[in-house]
Structure formats: structure tokens, C-alpha cells
Amino acid sequence: MKLPRSYWCQVIYTEPDRHDAVVLSTTTRFPGGAVTWLRGAVRKVGVDLDRESFGSVWAWLGDHQGAGMAVRELRSGRPCTVRLGSDARPVWLIVHPVSCLPLIGPCIGASKRDLSALSRARVLRSRIASPEHSSLDRRSA
Secondary structure, three states: OOOOEEEEEEEEEEOOOOOOEEEEEEEEOOHHHHHHHHHHHHHHHHOOOOHHHHHHHHHHHHOHHHHHHHHHHHHOOOOEEEEEEOOOOEEEEEEEEEEOOOOOOOOOOOOHHHHHHHHHHHHHHHHHHOHHHOHHHHHHO
């Protein structure tokens, strides 16, 4: 069995008032999605960087040709690692192709219609079991 390929994405950076690194990470199914996630995460981190680090992040965000090359590298199975920022505040962008075990949901073979009927049944049962709808309250009233 061949496991499906996914892409593990990380942005690692330091904040001025902390000595440990901050790690943001996610897993995506497609290499383009991995690069898109990196670009979004770097935009959020970039506003807190010093001028020199922000300049390198901004230049990387504007390099659309480089982003396309990163997607091609990931498609070919090679990891992508980029170091941005200054020596004092480096920002690491890392994507690794990984194999993931497929997760199986609790309702195998259930259609969306079956699942919506189950959720309605739970709502009806909770109404019947609530004190205002209980048969004991109706008899005493």
C-alpha cells in the first residue's frame, strides 16, 4: 500500500523578549497549499520583525518565480528550506514531503443524508429529555 503524500510546513522564528523559538506548523495535502500556508504565516510574523528581517521577508513574498520553483521542488519529493531575516532574528521556512496514514471517520459508508438524520435525532431526543418537555411535568401541570 502506497501512503498518500502530504507536506509538513513549519515557520520557526524568535521574538525579542523570548529566548526560545516560536514554531508554527501545519500539514497540507498539496505542494501549492504548503507554499501558500508559508506565505500567509510569514505575513503574520513579518509585522513584528525588525527592519532588516522584514525587508528579506518582504522580498521573499514578492518572489513569485521562487515560489513556483519551491512548488516544483516539493512535487519532485525534495524538501524546501529557506532562511530569512537577520542574524539576530532569523526566520526559517521549512516544508518536508511526508507520508501520512489516512484517517477513517467514525461513520464509514454513511452518506451526508444519513449523518444529518442522526444529528436531527439527537436534537429531538434532547428536547424530549429536557425538563420542560418531560412527561412527568405534563402530568403534574
